[in-house]
Amino acid sequence: MSATLHSPQDRGGPAQPLLLLNGLKKHFPIRGGVFGATVATVRAVDGVSFAVRKGETLGIVGESGCGKSTTARLLMRLMDPDAGEMVFDGEGVGQASQTGGIPLKDYRRQVQMVFQDSYASLNPRLPIEDSIAFAPKVHGVPGPEARQRARELLAAVGLSPSQFARRYPHELSGGQRQRVNIARALALQPRLVLLDEPVSALDKSVEAQVLNLLMDLKEKFGLTYVFISHDLNVVQYISDRVLVMYLGQVAEQGPVDAIYERPAHPYTQALLASRPSMDPTRRRTEPPLTGDPPNPINPPSGCRFRTRCPFAEAVCAERAPIAADLGGGHEAACHMAAPGSGHSKAGRLAA
Amino acid sequence: MSEVLERPVVSSTSASPLITMRDVHVRFVTRDRTVHAVNGVDLDLAAGEVLCILGESGSGKSVTMRALMKLLPRTAKVSGRIEVAGRDVTAMSGGELQDFRGSDVAMIFQEPMTALDPVFTIGRQIAETVQRHERLSRAAAMARALELLELVQIPSAKRRLEAYPHELSGGLRQRAMIAVALACKPKLLLADEPTTALDATVQIQVLLLLRKLQEQLGMGVVFVTHDLGVAGEIADRVAVMYAGRVVEEGPVGALMKEPLHPYPRGLLGATVHGGMRGQRLTTIPGAPPSLETLPVGCPFAPRCTEAEEACIAGDIAPRHPVPDRMARCLHVAAR
Numbered sequence: 001m002s003a004t005l006h007s008p009q010d011r012g013g014p015a016q017p018l019l020l021l022n023g024l025k026k027h028f029p030i031r032g033g034v035f036g037a038t039v040a041t042v043r044a045v046d047g048v049s050f051a052v053r054k055g056e057t058l059g060i061v062g063e064s065g066c067g068k069s070t071t072a073r074l075l076m077r078l079m080d081p082d083a084g085e086m087v088f089d090g091e092g093v094g095q096a097s098q099t100g101g102i103p104l105k106d107y108r109r110q111v112q113m114v115f116q117d118s119y120a121s122l123n124p125r126l127p128i129e130d131s132i133a134f135a136p137k138v139h140g141v142p143g144p145e146a147r148q149r150a151r152e153l154l155a156a157v158g159l160s161p162s163q164f165a166r167r168y169p170h171e172l173s174g175g176q177r178q179r180v181n182i183a184r185a186l187a188l189q190p191r192l193v194l195l196d197e198p199v200s201a202l203d204k205s206v207e208a209q210v211l212n213l214l215m216d217l218k219e220k221f222g223l224t225y226v227f228i229s230h231d232l233n234v235v236q237y238i239s240d241r242v243l244v245m246y247l248g249q250v251a252e253q254g255p256v257d258a259i260y261e262r263p264a265h266p267y268t269q270a271l272l273a274s275r276p277s278m279d280p281t282r283r284r285t286e287p288p289l290t291g292d293p294p295n296p297i298n299p300p301s302g303c304r305f306r307t308r309c310p311f312a313e314a315v316c317a318e319r320a321p322i323a324a325d326l327g328g329g330h331e332a333a334c335h336m337a338a339p340g341s342g343h344s345k346a347g348r349l350a351a
Numbered sequence: 352m353s354e355v356l357e358r359p360v361v362s363s364t365s366a367s368p369l370i371t372m373r374d375v376h377v378r379f380v381t382r383d384r385t386v387h388a389v390n391g392v393d394l395d396l397a398a399g400e401v402l403c404i405l406g407e408s409g410s411g412k413s414v415t416m417r418a419l420m421k422l423l424p425r426t427a428k429v430s431g432r433i434e435v436a437g438r439d440v441t442a443m444s445g446g447e448l449q450d451f452r453g454s455d456v457a458m459i460f461q462e463p464m465t466a467l468d469p470v471f472t473i474g475r476q477i478a479e480t481v482q483r484h485e486r487l488s489r490a491a492a493m494a495r496a497l498e499l500l501e502l503v504q505i506p507s508a509k510r511r512l513e514a515y516p517h518e519l520s521g522g523l524r525q526r527a528m529i530a531v532a533l534a535c536k537p538k539l540l541l542a543d544e545p546t547t548a549l550d551a552t553v554q555i556q557v558l559l560l561l562r563k564l565q566e567q568l569g570m571g572v573v574f575v576t577h578d579l580g581v582a583g584e585i586a587d588r589v590a591v592m593y594a595g596r597v598v599e600e601g602p603v604g605a606l607m608k609e610p611l612h613p614y615p616r617g618l619l620g621a622t623v624h625g626g627m628r629g630q631r632l633t634t635i636p637g638a639p640p641s642l643e644t645l646p647v648g649c650p651f652a653p654r655c656t657e658a659e660e661a662c663i664a665g666d667i668a669p670r671h672p673v674p675d676r677m678a679r680c681l682h683v684a685a686r
Contacts, residue, residue: 063550063551063552063553064521064550173638175638203407203408203577204407204577204579204618204621204622205407205617205618205621205634205635206638207621207623208620208621208622208623208632208633208634208635209634211623211632212631212632212634215631230550230551231623232551233622233623233624233625234623236623236625236628237623237627237628237632256628260625270552271551271552274551274552274554274555275551275580276555276558276578276580276581276583276584277580277583277584278579278580278583278607278624279583279607280583280584280586280603280604280607281604283583283584284555284559284584285559286559287552287555287556287559288552288555289552289556290556291506291522292520292521292522292523292550292553293550293552
């Protein structure tokens with residue numbers, strides 16, 4: 001492949017998480033009044049900690065306003081977190097390499113992103129081949145070589161280079177454009193690819209094609225994925241581990257089978273029960289939850305889910321739950337899952 | 352809520368069907384090109400029935416629905432017979448259409464923020480519809496608006512009458528739009544992907560509400576969606592559209608269990624649901640045809656694994672292997 005763009009090396013070994021987030025926070029001030037004083041704060045991401053292991057697909061699910069997309073932008077460092085640290089393969093992100101860190105430019109080369117809107121994320125004035133070759137050129141790869149590599153990538157995502165290389169984004173269908181976006185994300189030979197709702201805007205038959213492609217590419221290039229989606233079925237299909245977010249915090253995380261078969265957090269249970277049944281003879285009669293997710297400007301005290309939770313008790317308003325370990329990497333931030341929390345159902349659930 | 356719920360017992364249940372569409376074609380003609388959006392659609396809807404039109408983007412599902420209300424732009428050339436509640440929609444004048452829309456037929460949309468007027472309160476918008484169609488005083492219309500907000504289960508309805516659309520959450524806005532649509536007790540409700548933009552936990556609430564209201568008010572509903580799961584939750588019958596044609600139609604249970612036509616079969620296989628982990632997804636190769644030229648024969652033939660020469664030789668007549676099921680496919684046994 002390329003001489004100038006060497007393939008990044010694994011440094012920490014297979015057991016070292018590829019990316020570690022610790023207590024990440026991002027608050028957006030809302031300014032108002034005559035002098036533009038801060039009148040309120042949107043707590044978009046409020047103390048999120050998780051790890052992405054090497055070679056896995058981590059699915060992130062949640063409703064609108066839960067902070068999934070802000071988390072993605074923080075992971076990509078498209079914005080800086082207000083607090084918290086990020087460690088990429090043992091090296092602090094954004095710190096000087098002399099102190100054991102990884103500079104942002106190197107970090108971004110190894111972490112790439114695919115967005116939901118396949119049209120808005122491509123430059124309409126560049127042929128797709130040039131869009132794909134753009135980033136390698138920025139990183140010092142000579143032009144002809146970068147274009148050659150772009151054509152190889154187009155072939156890898158199932159678009160014949162001779163037919164498509166010189167086309168512009170508006171000449172492609174939505175599924176084809178999303179393939180181009182995937183090819184562009186792979187152009188820098190990243191280790192971690194962030195997929196923010198990559199198939200949500202696609203039709204079902206095209207969605208299946210793109211999901212198959214993502215699985216193939218992962219195997220071929222040895223990638224690690226963070227897959228953000230609101231579609232629980234797609235997340236179940238593609239993920240190894242799943243993270244459920246609610247109002248800027250992690251409600252539950254664990255292996256995909258544990259989350260889908262033994263959900264411990266009442267929010268996860270409700271979310272799973274909200275899926276249409278696909279079987280007209282077993283229609284739901286009562287909605288699992290009432291109301292909309294609250295506004296992240298003024299999140300409820302204690303547990304943020306308590307306003308919609310059917311099991312809420314006094315303790316839920318007093319203290320925020322701490323993630324309780326349920327074994328096998330399965331954690332739920334709910335008082336009912338933590339023995340001795342003071343919730344009347346706590347003991348029984350933990351046993 | 353008494354008044355809204357007390358519907359005069361509809362005597363038409365046994366009489367005329369609510370919708371009759373026969374050989375409906377819609378073409379969009381501009382100077383540069385012609386797009387054949389709908390190519391010969393036949394649909395029937397009985398009173399009190401829920402029909403889902405299922406299809407991918409560009410299949411003509413929304414255009415078919417808009418044709419029912421004559422909501423298409425002037426570039427659209429509509430032909431064929433369209434009757435709603437026994438009246439010929441294609442022949443209606445502007446004034447007749449204004450009376451017809453809102454009272455006999457109402458429509459709800461995917462995006463309530465653009466469907467509702469941002470500068471009027473929710474209560475005012477409901478009352479306006481009521482006053483337009485029924486000669487009621489403003490106070491009586493507002494009272495009706497309050498009843499309707501309670502009907503669509505908006506909490507603290509009295510306070511919400513004074514709310515502007517931007518002050519409501521997505522789920523409440525969608526409920527408010529449903530309240531506007533139901534203001535004059537329409538016989539037919541047209542719903543164009545009303546839950547697509549909603550979160551999972553809110554989507555199921557709105558679906559269940561629509562189903563409950565449909566049963567209470569005895570409305571006929573045409574529900575356009577691309578989501579098989581949503582169709583499974585709400586439909587009595589499903590019509591699957593592809594490239595401007597209905598390729599299969601039948602009761603929801605039978606159709607989702609055992610589709611006859613290869614397109615819905617492929618669609619069902621490509622839809623990710625639980626228990627498919629680790630398996631490779633079956634896909635439908637290729638993409639839907641361009642509708643600038645009218646496809647000859649079966650429009651799905653270029654993507655179909657079972658296609659033979661007869662499929663593209665001429666139009667495929669509908670076949671009925673079982674009395675209430677229809678599929679346009681040569682491989683379905685004709686009866």
